[in-house]
Amino acid sequence: MDDLDILIQRIARLPGLGPRSAQRISLHLLKKKEQELVPLQLALAQVIEIVHTCPKCGAFTTEKDLCTICQDFKRDKAHLCVVEDMADLWAIERAHCFRGQYHILGGVLSALDGVGPEELHLAPLIMRCQEEAVEEVILALGATLEGQTTIHYIKAQLTPFSIRVSVLARGMPIGGEVDYLDEGTLNTAFQARLALED
């Protein structure tokens, strides 16, 4: 196997890609060696050298110490949003719906996958709640069995502190059509129906 095959196999292992798309991508990179291949390799090398997890929130960062969000004094420190993963943080940042700080759990409790409380970034969360002036913890976890379990577990851990704990609303997604909703969502949306004011 030559070095080109090694590269294609490496790319094919990436999420969402396979052998065909890896060949297409490799070919694209080879055709544009100076404009695409070299800059990509340099960007990877740079990230390898300086990426680390933010000692406060657990997010990946290429800043010197704390990540940009933890460093940003304009962000509201009273609201702490707990997410499973960096991808969730990015999704919330894209939506521009939250100006507080984050805490990355690094997973959710899952008996099936053998993820217990020790595997999660939980102790630092409790510590932040004790030490920082946190007024509300928003548990922005998935509306899945594992997400719910994790929500109940964290809620119990936070009970000793006088902190408001909230979860994201459940209901119809915006743009959703009733006949396409699954039964679970329809059920929740009915139970949590909102009275229209006059």
Place this chain on the structure above:
Amino acid sequence: MDDLDILIQRIARLPGLGPRSAQRISLHLLKKKEQELVPLQLALAQVIEIVHTCPKCGAFTTEKDLCTICQDFKRDKAHLCVVEDMADLWAIERAHCFRGQYHILGGVLSALDGVGPEELHLAPLIMRCQEEAVEEVILALGATLEGQTTIHYIKAQLTPFSIRVSVLARGMPIGGEVDYLDEGTLNTAFQARLALED
């Protein structure tokens, strides 16, 4: 913009990817730094250092001089398959339907995109037909307007030599259903219909 954003943007530029998949891929790489990120960066660095085009067929290769196929003395030198691109070569190799050698054109003639004969790897093809004991040139180009134009142009160039020139058969794709075929294919398949022997 930090280095992580630069990496995500670089990945998002790759064919078939976008900002979302680039984020997912970057996150995957960051989570598996030693197993995925570092090996990918090394594979890219290695390819950058040693990749070049085979001086004979025009394929990308990481071999010292000629590519593996041109070097392979077991491959039939009498049959030369002309393809537009490395991706076509890979597709034919995957199908295990050809044991001869290849010639990469690097494109097809296209008045719209301003690709004339000078832009293609054509002179080396004529030279190979003169110098090597080529008996048949298979023009494995697309059944598109540009592919057809290129086929006619190359056929004219090769007329002086006593070499058989062929193109890939046109007709129904295997597994194809009649009611899903486009009119062009149906037309061709009717015109080129095959008599069933008893």
